[in-house]
Each structure stands twice: as structure tokens, then as C-alpha cells.
Amino acid sequence: MQGEMSMSGVVGVVAEYNPFHNGHLYQLQQIRHSFPDDVIIVAMSGNFLQRGEPACLDKWTRARQSLINGADLVIELPVLACVQPADRFAEGAISLLVALGVNKLVFGAEHSTYDFKDFARKVAQVHGEFHKYNESYAQSFQKAVTQAIGHPVDQPNDLLGLAYAKANYRLGEPVALYPIQRIETSYHDQSLHQGKNIASASAIRKNFLEVPASQQQLAPYLPQSSLDDLLAGPFLSWTDFWPLLRYQILSSGLSELRQVYGMTEGIEYRIQDLTQRSPINLKFDEWVKEVKTKRFTYTHLSRLAVAILLNISKEEVNAYNQHPYIRLLGFDLHGQKQLSRIKKNCSLPIYSRISQEDKKGQLAVDYRAGKIYQLFNGREQDLKRAPIVL
Numbered sequence: 001m002q003g004e005m006s007m008s009g010v011v012g013v014v015a016e017y018n019p020f021h022n023g024h025l026y027q028l029q030q031i032r033h034s035f036p037d038d039v040i041i042v043a044m045s046g047n048f049l050q051r052g053e054p055a056c057l058d059k060w061t062r063a064r065q066s067l068i069n070g071a072d073l074v075i076e077l078p079v080l081a082c083v084q085p086a087d088r089f090a091e092g093a094i095s096l097l098v099a100l101g102v103n104k105l106v107f108g109a110e111h112s113t114y115d116f117k118d119f120a121r122k123v124a125q126v127h128g129e130f131h132k133y134n135e136s137y138a139q140s141f142q143k144a145v146t147q148a149i150g151h152p153v154d155q156p157n158d159l160l161g162l163a164y165a166k167a168n169y170r171l172g173e174p175v176a177l178y179p180i181q182r183i184e185t186s187y188h189d190q191s192l193h194q195g196k197n198i199a200s201a202s203a204i205r206k207n208f209l210e211v212p213a214s215q216q217q218l219a220p221y222l223p224q225s226s227l228d229d230l231l232a233g234p235f236l237s238w239t240d241f242w243p244l245l246r247y248q249i250l251s252s253g254l255s256e257l258r259q260v261y262g263m264t265e266g267i268e269y270r271i272q273d274l275t276q277r278s279p280i281n282l283k284f285d286e287w288v289k290e291v292k293t294k295r296f297t298y299t300h301l302s303r304l305a306v307a308i309l310l311n312i313s314k315e316e317v318n319a320y321n322q323h324p325y326i327r328l329l330g331f332d333l334h335g336q337k338q339l340s341r342i343k344k345n346c347s348l349p350i351y352s353r354i355s356q357e358d359k360k361g362q363l364a365v366d367y368r369a370g371k372i373y374q375l376f377n378g379r380e381q382d383l384k385r386a387p388i389v390l
Contacts, residue, residue, distance in 0.1 A: 008037035010338060012102035012175065013071070014093045014164065016045045018055050018205070020065035020226045023108070023182070023198045028070035030180055031106050039338045041073045041100055042066050043093045044329065046366065047373040047381060048310065050082045050089045052302025054236050056205055057229055058377050060388065063329035065226050067390045073335030074388075075100070076327040079369045080320035083261055083307045085300075086160060088321075091167035096326055098174045099348045101338060105175045107164055110155035112181035117173070120165035122148045136297050157182055197221060208235060238284040238305075240376045245284070245309045249275045252308075261317045262304040265295060271308075310369050325362055326350045330388030354382040 011031050017024055031040055044066065046059045055062065063074040081092035094105065109116075126144040145162075146152045153162050161179055168175055183198060190203050199221040208215055208230060219227055238245075249257070249272060257268035274290050282290075288301050296304075306312075326348050331339065343350065351363065359367040359382065370381030 008035070009103040010039045010041060010101045011035055011104045011106055011178075012094070012097035012100075013040065013042045013106055014044075014077075014090070014097075014160075015042050015066070016049050016051070016055070016201070017062040017066055018045075018049060018053075018201050019057055019222070019230055020062060020069065021199065021201060021204055021222050022220075023200075024066070025069050025223055026183065026198065027106065027108060027180055028066075032070055034178075035104070038104070039072045039101075039334050040070060041075070041097060041102055041335070041338070042071045043075050043077050043097050045082050046076045046079055046369065047377075048079050048082055048306050048369055050077075050084075050086070050303070052299055052304070052306055053238055054241055054306075054373065056208075056235050056237065057233075058373065058379060058381060059329060060379075060381070060385065061229050064388050065223070065229065067330050067332060067388060068225055069223055071335075073100070073331040073338060074329040076329050076366075078320060078325070078327065078363075078366050079306075079310065080312065080317050080365050081324075083303050083310075083312055084317065085303075086163040087166060090160070090163035091170060092321070092324060094164060094167045094171060094175065095324060096348070098171065099326065099342075099346055101342045103175055104178055105164060105168065106178045106180060107161050108157045108182045109161045109179035110158050110182050112179040114153070114158065114161070114179065116161050116165035116177050116179060117169075119145075119149055119153065119162055120169040123162070124166065124169055136295055136300070138297050138300075192217070192221065205237070209237060209239075234377055236373075236376050241309060241372075242284040242287075244372070244375075245305055246275060246287075248308050248311065257308070259313050260304070261307045261312045261314045262300070263307075267291075267293075267296065267304070271304075310365070310372060312365060316365055320365075323362065324348055327363070327366065328352045328387040330390070332390040336389075352387050353385070356383075359383065 044063060047055050049055055059076055066074055075096060077093055081089055123145050126148055142152060142154055153159060165177055190206050192199050192203055192207055197220050204218055204221060208218060215231060254268055254272060257263060257272060271291055288298055291301055292298060354363050354367060367382050374381055
């Protein structure tokens, strides 16, 4: 890890843990090695993820895994943060972590030697050519980044690292950045490599779903407790939620779809028309490919699908951005002490439980998302759920 420091403090990590695997364990171990006296706080996506998919295991299971394997405090990144593009998602995540006292941010990167802080300053004013309709915003942005920095920054974790660095710059650089080199596998690698003990989360999910008979072969790539949770299930994916998404689209008018967060440039016409005309056996991944245009990336469309599924409006996202909050999922003794230190001076409301009133107010969308996830998970996600204590 770059720039190791002996000064104690609080380390923040932004994560999905979908599922928690040996690569995540390696990251937490590296943090503990470099900063043995620091509290480790994880800001983890809830039951729906920023990359536009349902979590394979619920937020409580994944929070417990991170606590078992080295985290001290786990908070939920609200779904209203997770449906936003990478830059806004990153700023939301770092804002929550800073409110909890974080002064270091650790993240995985394909190129850990990059000076992300310097890159952020160089591209701070880069926004891409929004009106170039023969390419996506991501392509336009990448061209502008390459021009500003002198080379591409186009690998998935590097891009997230740059988003974190830009958010940190906009917030006045309250945290020091510490990239960790991603080892053994790339983010998009769909294969399990024999003799290795790290595989990508996407490879683990793919093999778990497609080759049920070989699920025990995932053992080298996961902590045993994480494998046990996968096998216990329920393991969810877009396959489960696709009928609900399809129903939402087919039962909504264009004016209703237009109110969904992320619905821009008239894409609602294409979404409704193609969904109405699609064969009954069409799968979610096939639907995304049908809807895809040069202007919209697969990830953008997947996030939009989550927003449609959960009926998330632009007004609800704007309200969250103006009034963010912290939702506790779990903590150990060190995490509890950190909470005690910052609670009196924390600038954001901290929720440890959701009451009947909360579910109608600030946490209404998280509650709604939890109830929809519960349809397939079978477990209450919010009411009467207290933070996990280790």
C-alpha cells in the first residue's frame, strides 16, 4: 500500500461484498497490517448495488461477513445513493465516511501506483461532451480524461478510485487516499483459476448460478463462513426480480416512467416499446442488450432498471442528496467506541433501527427497497432489525 503511516486514525472502505471473498479479505488484512491501531469503517451498498443489480445475499449477511473478517463498523449506503452515477455515488459515500471520522480512504486499483489525488485535480472540471449523441457519456468522459492526464484511466477499479479522488477533491480533501494493488484477477474475469485463491465476485456469482453441482469448488476463493452463507442462501439475481421489473414497465405510462430517476433523452419510449414487443421468455440480460444504445452503457441501463423496479423518483434522490443520513448495520467494540466518540458532533442523523415513523419519512425508500427484496429473500430487512454486534 502506498504512503504507509504510523499515525492512528480511522480508515474508510467503500464496498459491495457481492459476495465477500478472499480479495476483500486480503484488502482488510492489508489495512490492518498498515494501520494496526485504526478503526476500519465500511460503507457498504445495501440490497441493490451501484452497478445496477440486486445483491446476491442480503445486506445483513454481507455486513456480518465483513465484521467477522476484520471490519469494525459497517454502515449501509442508502439505495438513493446507489442508483446514482459513479461520481455522485462516490461523493455520497465519502461524505458519510467523513461524518463518521474517517481520515483515510483505502480502495483497490488495477494501477495502485497512480497518483489519484493529482489525477483528480487535473480532471476536476472535465465533464465530457454531453451532446455528442453517437457515443456514451462514459466514452466522452474517458476521452477528456485521457487528454487531461496523458493516458487512459479505464479499468473498473481505477475508474472508481478516480471517482473517489474527485469526490475527495470537491469536499476539500478531508481524507488521504491509499490505493491497494488488485491481485491475481481482474474485475470482469469470469473464470475460476485453479491453484489460485482469489477470484472476482462476478466469476464467483457466475459459477455459483450456472454450475450448481460444483458450488463446493468455490471453497478456495471464499472464507468458509462466506461459502456457508452462499450455500444457505437464498442467492438472488436479476433472474428473480426481472418479472417484477417487466411488470413495472408494462403497467406504467410514459409520464410515470419519465419521473423515474435516471430516465433521460427519451429512453422511456424505447424501454416501453421494446418491453411490450419482447418475447415472454426474454431474460434480463437480453433485455438490456435490446435496450442498449450508443448513448447508454450497460451499467447505466442496469441502474435505471433498479430505479424503475423500486419506483425511485428524481425528487426522492434530490431529497436524499440534500439530507443524507447514516444507517448502522453492525459494529464490534472498536466500532462502538468510534460511534461514541463522534455521535455528539456528527453532522448527520444516525439510525440504528427503523421505526414505524422512519419508514414513512427519511428512510421510506430504503424500507420500500427492503420489502421488495424480502419478496424473494423471505426475511425482514428493516423493521425490528437491530445492528449486528460482535
